[in-house]
Amino acid sequence: MVKLTEIARAIRTSKIWKSIFRHTYQDTPRNRALMILSNVFLHLHPVKVRPASLRFRYTWGLGGLSFYLFLLLTVSGVLLMFYYRPTVEHAYWDMKDLRFAVSFGPFMRNIHRWAAHLMVFLVMFHMASVFYRSAYKPPREYNWVVGVILLLITFLLSFTGYLLPWDQLAIWAVTVGTNMAANAPILGSEGPFSIVTPDNDARFILLGSKLVGQSGLLRFYVLHCVLLPLAFIIFVSVHFWRVRKDEFSAVPLPPAEERRKGVRPEEWLKKNPQALQEKVFTWPNLVSREFVAALAITAILTLWSVLAHAPLEGLADPNKTPNPSKAPWYFVGLQELLVYFDPWLAGVVLPTMILVGLMAIPYLDSNPLGVGYYNFRDRKFSVGMFTYGFTLWFVLIFIGYYMRGPGWEIFMPWEPWDHFRPTSQIGLHNMPNGLGLLFLAGYGGLGLILPKFLFKDFYKTMGPIKYLIVMVFVLGMFFVPAKIILRNFFKIKYIVSFPDFSFNL
Numbered sequence: 001m002v003k004l005t006e007i008a009r010a011i012r013t014s015k016i017w018k019s020i021f022r023h024t025y026q027d028t029p030r031n032r033a034l035m036i037l038s039n040v041f042l043h044l045h046p047v048k049v050r051p052a053s054l055r056f057r058y059t060w061g062l063g064g065l066s067f068y069l070f071l072l073l074t075v076s077g078v079l080l081m082f083y084y085r086p087t088v089e090h091a092y093w094d095m096k097d098l099r100f101a102v103s104f105g106p107f108m109r110n111i112h113r114w115a116a117h118l119m120v121f122l123v124m125f126h127m128a129s130v131f132y133r134s135a136y137k138p139p140r141e142y143n144w145v146v147g148v149i150l151l152l153i154t155f156l157l158s159f160t161g162y163l164l165p166w167d168q169l170a171i172w173a174v175t176v177g178t179n180m181a182a183n184a185p186i187l188g189s190e191g192p193f194s195i196v197t198p199d200n201d202a203r204f205i206l207l208g209s210k211l212v213g214q215s216g217l218l219r220f221y222v223l224h225c226v227l228l229p230l231a232f233i234i235f236v237s238v239h240f241w242r243v244r245k246d247e248f249s250a251v252p253l254p255p256a257e258e259r260r261k262g263v264r265p266e267e268w269l270k271k272n273p274q275a276l277q278e279k280v281f282t283w284p285n286l287v288s289r290e291f292v293a294a295l296a297i298t299a300i301l302t303l304w305s306v307l308a309h310a311p312l313e314g315l316a317d318p319n320k321t322p323n324p325s326k327a328p329w330y331f332v333g334l335q336e337l338l339v340y341f342d343p344w345l346a347g348v349v350l351p352t353m354i355l356v357g358l359m360a361i362p363y364l365d366s367n368p369l370g371v372g373y374y375n376f377r378d379r380k381f382s383v384g385m386f387t388y389g390f391t392l393w394f395v396l397i398f399i400g401y402y403m404r405g406p407g408w409e410i411f412m413p414w415e416p417w418d419h420f421r422p423t424s425q426i427g428l429h430n431m432p433n434g435l436g437l438l439f440l441a442g443y444g445g446l447g448l449i450l451p452k453f454l455f456k457d458f459y460k461t462m463g464p465i466k467y468l469i470v471m472v473f474v475l476g477m478f479f480v481p482a483k484i485i486l487r488n489f490f491k492i493k494y495i496v497s498f499p500d501f502s503f504n505l
Contacts, residue, residue, distance in 0.1 A: 022284035035283040044240040048279035053250035061293040068294045069119040078111040086221035091166035091282035092315045113310035116158050120330050123154045134370040135249035143242040143364035145302050148358045153232045160224035162328050171212050171316035172325040179205050181346025191344040192503040251372035323406045340483045342504045357473045428493040436496035447475040
């Protein structure tokens with residue numbers, strides 16, 4: 001009688017098997033390296049990594065899980081494409097069929113929806129994690145920029161998919177978002193210094209029309225299913241390759257006794273340079289941890305998708321505006337800023353400044369300390385500014401998502417919505433332009449001059465050019481709460497206003 005071991009041996013020694021799997025993988029150092037180098041899915045990993053990079057609390061697995069969610073979204077999205085037609089006549093009813101007629105249809109749509117939201121969340125916190133452990137510093141500056149681009153693509157992937165169900169939630173959320181494009185400076189027909197008409201402005205390019213309709217649905221479908229995923233794949237490949245070439249940033253930490261004495265890793269490594277050379281094989285040490293994390297996130301998403309249905313409101317109706325009409329949660333912070341700033345500033349200029357500012361971080365931060373571990377005491381300014389901006393963003397999201405009701409008025413989360421509450425617009429007034437320009441000059445002038453004299457070491461370390469760039473971004477960050485205070489406590493709508501140019505600040 002032929003034994004199973006003999007059958008298995010015959011298969012592994014056959015020409016077909018060897019043409020696919022070129023190596024035998026006994027547990028030897030050589031074969032552990034080959035597992036990474038000869039596998040198309042694993043070869044972007046380094047063959048060896050420092051033990052410090054395996055600590056769960058170092059990365060929290062956020063980067064790998066974000067990419068895994070993209071793969072999960074790709075698979076579930078392709079399955080959904082078999083049942084979806086991107087037309088205003090069929091899109092909504094295809095969603096209904098997925099909910100009530102297609103086998104496993106609700107589960108497919110639910111897991112796609114919740115995985116998309118979770119991916120946005122994880123990518124944001126992955127960026128924060130990379131910042132706090134200084135993994136953007138040399139030689140990884142360019143890879144940080146690629147990561148910011150991936151963050152933007154992640155937002156756009158989720159936003160373009162928001163329209164596809166073609167329900168009230170979708171059409172009005174996208175209407176809010178694309179109206180910001182119409183208010184872009186120069187390229188928006190309603191923005192300051194406009195040089196275009198509604199027939200060829202930035203909103204028309206996005207929608208193929210002045211309103212959200214068939215052409216907009218088709219364009220968002222192509223963006224969501226083809227163009228943006230291709231862009232994501234290109235940039236994430238570059239991202240992984242640079243991680244592979246630059247290695248993980250994690251460094252070994254001093255023993256606990258040394259840390260209690262306040263010894264920094266940089267000081268300890270100078271005395272113990274051999275610690276940087278200690279590495280373990282990626283297979284199975286890192287790969288096994290990634291596999292377990294993927295299983296865990298799959299189990300959580302599966303359970304959540306079984307218990308919670310993705311929202312689907314009534315059929316999209318351009319003539320029936322919900323009150324309030326909100327953007328997706330990750331963009332509702334920008335919508336909250338519309339209360340205090342004109343759309344060109346809240347929807348175009350400020351987001352652009354955020355992205356440019358994030359990309360500029362590794363080129364402006366000249367502090368060499370903290371690379372490869374969480375270090376706050378030696379990076380008080382950079383950590384403080386980043387934490388302030390990151391927290392402000394989520395505070396605006398919380399206010400917009402949970403505290404804005406009819407008429408975009410403030411309601412406590414436990415208060416019932418009153419559609420007849422008097423508007424907070426009553427009593428608002430503009431500063432006289434002369435006083436407003438004086439206020440802006442004073443804010444900018446003092447903001448640039450005072451830190452130069454109060455923190456001389458900071459200015460000397462940065463140099464005049466870097467200092468100027470950094471302070472422009474810092475003043476922009478603090479201008480947001482300043483404008484919120486002026487509006488809520490002093491009833492000032494605009495500091496300066498030039499209606500003839502659609503320029504209000």
